[in-house]
Amino acid sequence: MIDDLYSASILTLVANMPRAGRLSAPDASADRTAKLCGSRIIVDVVVEDGRVADFAQEVTACALGQASAAVLGAHVIGADLAELELARDALAAMLKTNGPHPAGRFAELAVLEPVKDYPARHASTLLAFEAAVEAVRKATGATQTRTSRAGAA
Numbered sequence: 001m002i003d004d005l006y007s008a009s010i011l012t013l014v015a016n017m018p019r020a021g022r023l024s025a026p027d028a029s030a031d032r033t034a035k036l037c038g039s040r041i042i043v044d045v046v047v048e049d050g051r052v053a054d055f056a057q058e059v060t061a062c063a064l065g066q067a068s069a070a071v072l073g074a075h076v077i078g079a080d081l082a083e084l085e086l087a088r089d090a091l092a093a094m095l096k097t098n099g100p101h102p103a104g105r106f107a108e109l110a111v112l113e114p115v116k117d118y119p120a121r122h123a124s125t126l127l128a129f130e131a132a133v134e135a136v137r138k139a140t141g142a143t144q145t146r147t148s149r150a151g152a153a
Contacts, residue, residue: 005118006063009111014066018073023056028138032131034123039065043131047139051080057128064121068112069128075105081136088129095122 026044033040039061046054055076059069068091076084087106093099094113101110115121136142 005114005121007111007114010063010067013070013108013111014063017059017066017070019056019076020059020073021056022058023054026054026056026135026139028135030131030134030138032127032134034061034065034127036120037062037124039124039127041065041069041127041131043128043135045132045135045139047136050140051078052076052084052132052136055132057131059128061127062121062124064112064115065124065127068109068125071106071108071111072128072132075108076132079105081133081140081142084129084133084136088126088133091129092122092126095125 022042023044023046027046029042029044031040031042041061042058044056045052055073057069057073059066061069083104087102087109090099090102091109091112094101094109095116098116101107101113112125115125
């Protein structure tokens with residue numbers, strides 16, 4: 001079972017972390033830490049017309065948190081707040097309530113489905129998307145959060 005958790009697909013994502021680092025002049029930043037394991041992700045965003053135009057992330061996390069961040073970094077440009085919230089909520093539902101795999105630009109998160117059997121790893125797996133949602137919310141001045149259909153926000 002541990003081989004499923006740290007599959008070649010997950011390890012490949014980890015080895016190819018896109019958009020690593022920090023932006024010199026972000027519109028907003030967000031910092032998230034998983035209390036149980038100490039994984040930490042800092043996200044910087046530039047938002048234009050409500051969509052992510054530039055993005056960087058500083059990731060100090062386990063392989064699962066890194067894999068999730070890699071999927072985010074590979075597909076985040078052009079996403080708006082609603083898409084990020086949907087992806088976060090779908091990932092949480094997949095992990096916590098056996099929900100369907102995330103769809104759309106973040107469908108690659110399906111590779112993390114085996115994490116559902118390891119509740120202690122859920123928080124680190126969700127960090128990147130939680131930080132991205134917070135940063136985009138700050139950058140756009142959004143005060144409302146979408147209500148999760150999965151109840152896992």
